[in-house]
Amino acid sequence: MAQQEDVFKKIVSHAKEYGFVFPSSEIYDGLSAVYDYGQNGVELKNNIKRYWWDAMTLLHENIVGIDSAIFMHPTIWKASGHVDAFNDPLIDNRDSKKRYRADVLIEDQIAKYDEKIAKEIAKAAKRFGDAFDEAQFRATNGRVLDLQGRRDALHERFSVAMNANDLNELRQIIIDEEIVCPISGTKNWTEVRQFNLMFKTEMGSTADGAMTVYLRPETAQGIFVNYLNVQKTGRMRIPFGIAQIGKAFRNEIVARQFIFRMREFEQMEMQFFVRPGEELKWFGQWKEWRLKWHKALGMGDEKYRYHDHEKLAHYANAATDIEFLMPFGFKEVEGIHSRTNFDLSQHQKFSGKKIEYFDPELNQSYTPYVIETSIGVDRMFLSVLCSAYDEEQLPNGETRTVLHLPAPLAPVKCAVLPLVRKDGLPEKAREIVDELKFDFATHYEEKDAIGKRYRRQDAIGTPFCITVDHQTLEDNTVTLRERDSMEQTRVAIADLHKLIHDRVSLASLLRKLR
Ligand code: ATP
Numbered sequence: 001m002a003q004q005e006d007v008f009k010k011i012v013s014h015a016k017e018y019g020f021v022f023p024s025s026e027i028y029d030g031l032s033a034v035y036d037y038g039q040n041g042v043e044l045k046n047n048i049k050r051y052w053w054d055a056m057t058l059l060h061e062n063i064v065g066i067d068s069a070i071f072m073h074p075t076i077w078k079a080s081g082h083v084d085a086f087n088d089p090l091i092d093n094r095d096s097k098k099r100y101r102a103d104v105l106i107e108d109q110i111a112k113y114d115e116k117i118a119k120e121i122a123k124a125a126k127r128f129g130d131a132f133d134e135a136q137f138r139a140t141n142g143r144v145l146d147l148q149g150r151r152d153a154l155h156e157r158f159s160v161a162m163n164a165n166d167l168n169e170l171r172q173i174i175i176d177e178e179i180v181c182p183i184s185g186t187k188n189w190t191e192v193r194q195f196n197l198m199f200k201t202e203m204g205s206t207a208d209g210a211m212t213v214y215l216r217p218e219t220a221q222g223i224f225v226n227y228l229n230v231q232k233t234g235r236m237r238i239p240f241g242i243a244q245i246g247k248a249f250r251n252e253i254v255a256r257q258f259i260f261r262m263r264e265f266e267q268m269e270m271q272f273f274v275r276p277g278e279e280l281k282w283f284g285q286w287k288e289w290r291l292k293w294h295k296a297l298g299m300g301d302e303k304y305r306y307h308d309h310e311k312l313a314h315y316a317n318a319a320t321d322i323e324f325l326m327p328f329g330f331k332e333v334e335g336i337h338s339r340t341n342f343d344l345s346q347h348q349k350f351s352g353k354k355i356e357y358f359d360p361e362l363n364q365s366y367t368p369y370v371i372e373t374s375i376g377v378d379r380m381f382l383s384v385l386c387s388a389y390d391e392e393q394l395p396n397g398e399t400r401t402v403l404h405l406p407a408p409l410a411p412v413k414c415a416v417l418p419l420v421r422k423d424g425l426p427e428k429a430r431e432i433v434d435e436l437k438f439d440f441a442t443h444y445e446e447k448d449a450i451g452k453r454y455r456r457q458d459a460i461g462t463p464f465c466i467t468v469d470h471q472t473l474e475d476n477t478v479t480l481r482e483r484d485s486m487e488q489t490r491v492a493i494a495d496l497h498k499l500i501h502d503r504v505s506l507a508s509l510l511r512k513l514r
């Protein structure tokens with residue numbers, strides 16, 4: 001684990017050193033849990049967004065996009081339940097003065113039991129070798145049974161407390177489990193309190209006339225309140241979906257782990273409107289489609305898992321997370337929720353406007369049910385970065401730091417490098433750049449020895465380096481170096497476009513989703 005933490009620290013500093021992610025307002029000592037994307041980060045982020053957007057709107061005839069405003073009428077947040085219930089339970093440690101989410105402290109404790117059980121199993125597997133039967137070991141080993149029993153009891157107690165919103169019980173669980181503050185090491189805890197996560201601001205010029213508005217904590221409500229506009233103007237028939245990418249804001253109590261939990265972040269959400277009664281079928285379908293989208297990136301199928309929710313939000317009748325194996329464990333990257341007709345019904349009630357759909361096939365009107373897929377751009381970015389980062393031992397004893405980014409997501413697709421800065425090589429290299437730049441993000445670089453330039457491109461994940469040498473001037477061939485294998489092949493300049501396109505185009509990725 002300590003090793004994994006080291007890796008994570010290295011990823012964070014790599015992200016800064018190579019222009020992916022900078023702490024916000026750094027020259028003023030930063031702003032907690034807010035980050036800026038640099039020259040390479042913005043490209044990677046845009047590519048992730050494009051992959052999602054195209055997968056939604058190009059591959060599904062019945063999904064269209066919108067871009068709604070961040071500010072919305074404040075009653076929307078009353079109707080959605082955010083004003084009253086978008087809370088996290090917080091608890092302070094009196095000695096360290098550090099603030100925690102009570103639910104997260106308990107979830108971490110449950111994870112500790114899981115880790116202990118996994119350790120016992122790994123130890124036994126080593127001892128018994130091929131003859132090891134994990135199911136039997138779990139069913140009979142005294143220590144594992146004891147740990148599992150304590151874990152399950154804790155889990156049950158926690159679920160009940162969360163479902164009942166019982167803050168005293170959450171505190172009692174923390175006391176009974178003897179959970180200590182990781183900073184002070186003490187159990188000197190305050191009461192548990194609810195904390196609303198929405199940011200408020202004022203709209204309007206005069207103090208009297210100003211209206212309190214919220215920075216949206218999710219993009220979904222912009223879709224719900226435009227549902228009828230899109231349905232009517234786009235002549236959409238159920239089932240159909242509306243997709244949106246945009247900023248969301250949450251005043252997170254504990255903002256840790258870099259861009260995993262931010263106060264300003266970006267979401268990619270799609271609401272899929274279906275007939276009542278068909279929602280669970282569509283929920284299953286979207287679960288499958290979304291995992292396929294993730295896996296198509298080729299970052300390793302074993303790094304994903306579903307986490308089905310036991311505690312369902314009051315409006316949901318099924319929910320699951322797609323979790324990704326980050327250096328700090330399996331973590332939620334995307335949520336898929338069956339939200340029933342809760343949101344549309346609430347907006348109907350609060351606005352007094354009819355939001356129904358007339359189904360010509362059934363010859364009846366109803367409020368559609370909704371399946372939502374909701375993914376954080378920044379979390380997706382983090383999962384891609386963590387999975388790509390590698391310190392590779394080379395046969396010559398050196399190490400190279402390389403980002404094995406999925407090629408269609410890489411910020412720079414190819415770098416054109418004249419071997420030396422003379423003899424007409426730079427001019428020839430520029431000619432190649434001028435050909436390629438219309439289709440691919442192309443870098444030109446002439447400074448430093450060629451090996452150093454390769455390393456710099458490896459560090460930002462550039463899939464191809466094209467080297468122009470003296471032979472190029474004679475026969476119009478170049479060397480094409482592939483990032484992951486470091487293999488160099490001699491190819492004709494005329495073939496470059498196709499070779500690169502086959503590997504880096506987004507279309508090649510989208511085709512895998514068919
Ligand atoms: P968590 O349990 O981690 O707080 P959540 O269940 O509240 O997340 P949702 O409301 O389902 O998250 O939001 C959908 C997605 O938005 C999440 O899967 C995540 O990728 C992203 N997201 C949510 N909160 C943040 C945040 N503070 N910073 C970055 N991304 C976030």
